[in-house]
Amino acid sequence: MSGRKIDYLRISLTDRCNLRCRYCMPHDIDSVPMSEILTYEEIREITRAAAQEGIRHVRVTGGEPLVRKGCPDCVRMLKAIPGIETVMLTTNGIWLRKFLPDLLEAGLDGVNISLDTLQREKYREITGYDGLEEVLKAVEACVSAGIRTKINVAAAREINETEILDLVRLSEKWPVDVRFIEMMPIGYGKEYHGLDNRRVLEMIKNRYPDLQEAAPAAGAGFGPAVYMQIPGFLGRTGLISPIHGKFCQSCNRLRLTSTGKLKYCLCYDDAEDLRSVIRSGETPEEKQERIRKIFRAAGQRKPAGHRFEEPDQISEKKRMNEIGG
Template sequence: MRDNFGRNIDYMRVSITDRCNLRCRYCMPEGARWVPMSEILTYEQIIEICTEAAALGIRKLKVTGGEPLVRRGCPELIRRLKEIPGIQQVTMTTNGILLSQYMDELLRNGLDGVNISLDTLDRERYAWITGSDSLDEVLDSIMRALESGIKVKINSVLFGDEASDEWKSLVLMAKERNIDVRFIELMPIGYGKTFEPISNSRLMTMIRQLYPGIETDESVHGNGPAVYYKIPGFKGSIGFISPIHGKFCHQCNRLRLTSKGILKPCLCYGEGIDLKSVFERKGEKKDDIRRAIRQGIEMKPEGHCFEKKESITENKNMIQIGG
């Protein structure tokens, strides 16, 4: 289905929980509260919503959280999502701590790819960012995922002067491995507003100084807005997702479904469609769900306003939205 600006909306991010086993400072630090389980969508409701979304043209789903693997039954949900007619791809974003434990089951159930969040390879800084000494578990999960043959991407968010050299070790992860290392600009939402981001334009300048032969990678890597580059001699690629300094709204193809059932047309704005309320009504749900999804697509704005913080109307924290 196309929105009012001619963009083909074929991708939906589905948050299945706001809970997480980390406490990343820019996402959900200590003291942040979880949503009661009674307020989040059941798996059956998620399947119903995704089934109607697929009927309207959604072809790719990204399962997110919080941390999706902390919710019991997540691997089985992957299988059920893959079985929906019209769905061509189901991937997941995870912090990697539990991924190694569930890797075999996820593969059996058809997971097509995994994005692993990792902002640093420095053990002390990792513990400072996340509140957990779990770097070894994450690195083990990355290796398990690579060995399985599934498509693996690393998502890194750099912020603060202390991170000015973090990129060097992260970039090197793509040298000997067929892995995409992607740098995502920190968005001014929730706790993210309190930190100073490192722009990808600045980062690219630093990378080019060390690797002057870096060149554009035109191959297709996925469904999102990342721009990719290849460094000579590297097996993997380097990607940049730049919502602030490389606005890509003209090619936005996505919707976001929060764990509470709010369908968000744009990450920047607080407006959304309450799909969970549809299940509280009597009668046939199918048409109501489909009608609400159409409304969400029609609500998509032409662009976000992250470059103008005073215009941002989304007041929730990133973990409540689905990342």
């Protein structure tokens, strides 16, 4: 790929989810018809072309990827593509224990589990489901299985400002990375007051003044998180700060939506329609070349930076479950 190095592809398997998180998809909304969703074979062919143009790391997302039948088979399919080095999964954790053996057998390299609160009633209020205990059991199962595990926390004043330290302490109990992610003003997320990660860091430092920059860990990841270590803790604390610590110049990722749109940046609605290519009447070789050409140009197509700080410049109107988390 020319221009910026792009080696990370996030692939959304579905816009559907078994939770109703208020900042993502809180209402009963119409799901995309399955006929409009990429098949696993189409995802494989797109990823195969992407790998030939430098994509090395894939993250499977949703919606909730585990609600789509055959998710472990998709992981296995992606792992078999020449050039793909790692395949990871982002999940809400509700069905993770059920599918973990199959995911491990398929070769999954790592899992990120979304968890915004440790209070049972608040979890139910945020997600519409009494599932906190199951998610914590899923974290424990992943740790016991030895798979690289991260906990993603969407940091917002209305949700968890008073729980930051409690969430940090999960990395004392388990060898997991707890990452605080600034909420971006996309979809229903616009209705929340995202926490500035500078404030999050201040709270952590006030409680743990011996906090120090963490040395890179094996299999640490390929994204923008800045990691810190609290002495004596088994895991690390991470900050992902797209708003107050813009990392656009080093952003190495693209997003493939469940309907086949290749997105360059969350801020803008600019996207390439790969579904129309993969479903065209061209030969397999012609399709591969067209898709490769799109990925080849991706480094040049990615914008220099987002403009989330300027609401009138945000052209993306879709919800996060439609784009892919």
